[in-house]
Amino acid sequence: MSLSDLLAIDKKKRALMWFLVPISVYMIIFFLYPVIYNILIGFTDLKLGRTPGYNGLANYSEMLSDDQFLKSLITTLVFVLGAVSVEVIFGLLIAFLLNHENRLMEFIRTFILIPTVFTPLVAGLVWKSLYHPDLGMITYYIRKLGIDIGRGLIVERSLALGAIIVVDIWEWTPLMVIILLAGLKSLPTEPYEAARIDGAGEVPIFFRITLPLLRPTLLIALLIRSLDALKVFDIIWAITGGGPGTSTTVANLRIYEVGINQLRVGYAAALSNVLLIIGVVIGLIFIKYIYKKEG
């Protein structure tokens, strides 16, 4: 490489470094700074319109005996595990069913994406109406089938979270299907040919070959969905507002209540830092995984 080549590379690098300045500055001001600010006010008793005082770990020790928050964390866990596991299983099943090349399948693959683009708040209001305890269409037909749902799906404490999970499944299974379909299409064909020559049945082929080969895609789909499920807010806000009682109050709703309704900004920040840690841990696993995959 000649000197003039090296100079050209250097010139190119210097020019392109400027391209990275806006996004770096933006992310520092509007992403890193708020997050760090949030971590810091978690150690104060900040309330809106008052000067904050440092109160050390008081928020965190209060949290340990804050039953409402702890319960909201459990509700979050149940929601995420319940929704994501069903979405993965359904997603896998539907991806298999749709993994054929013809016009109809192509149409269905387009069509099933509609829930993912449906404004979540509107989806929530629609399902709320379908679940209406007296007039809702779903309530009507479930009762018609003779299934006992008490005063209604979103009125009974024991049923409300399940009803919300169904909405999330409706909304996000299509994403699973699309990701897993992409994974299925990229599988190598050689192992299948070898297995067929050996006379292996379809079921063992699925469990011994397809599933292990699909593992990387499944893991990525699982991580993406878990991170997004952790953000759930709109549909719950629209359907139950966290009720009945606190049966559908996930951590996000609880934090909103403490920070915005009760104006206890410092304490809400401390609560949200717990979610921050959970999100960052899952996120780092995800990032590590992408690095590994790309070598």
Added chain:
Amino acid sequence: MALVGRNGTLHSTLNFFRVLVIFLILIFIAFPVVWILSTSLSQRISMFKLPPKLFTSFILDNYKYVFSHMAITSWIFNSLLISVGTMVFSLIIGVPAGYAFSRIEFKGKKLLLVMILLTRALPTIVLVMPFRVIMQNFGLLGTRTAVILIDTVYNAAFTFWLMSGIFESIPSELEDSARIDGCNPVQAFLYIAIPLSKPGLVTSALFAFIFSWNDFLFALTLTSPDTTTLPLGMLSTFGILQQGWTYMAAMGVLAIFPVILLSLLLQKYYVSGLTFGGVK
């Protein structure tokens, strides 16, 4: 890759099972969409009849009502302004950065990528709470700008990630030879790389628009009554209207129509954007 059932009876049983399951799935997916459309065209009174029926009438009264009795034009205007603002802003800071990221090595490259990817991992409530306080200090709380600023955090990151992948798949030889012919790096980016990356640009723009259009939490926490967006406006009337489902449905159709239409028209781009973050 038709793996399931290649022989005789097993094949036809599985085929029947396949058709049945697909049919049920389609009903499950379509039902809320059909319901909202049907309700938006119904008479109010028909909502209180059991058993519930779909498409009992086709009247536009609900649409007329929401336009004449509610501030829906201003909500749509606010939603549009925020969505387009976010889209433009995210492209301006995300696209050149994604390009530079794919073309040069530098110190802190990994750190920048981790920061970008962490935006996806961060629960939105964690960002929105301090954001409110900061916006208040800037005097921006209650403005559309505040919503655009927070939406851009997520969308610029998405654009950056998507575009760096796209530019990586475009060989740099073309730009190098253009540079020998006297193009500077910025010109090479603008006149060679950009035209070659149209699919990525469309995908980025589409996702920024959909993200902002569908947002509720940020609008809820950062806007004021004057700057209310469509989802938020809908919700504020839902309580007042007491069982005003037909009006709600009409507004809902107006909310979902643009995004569903965009995603169907730009289906190829929409799918490639949906698998962001790992599956290429």
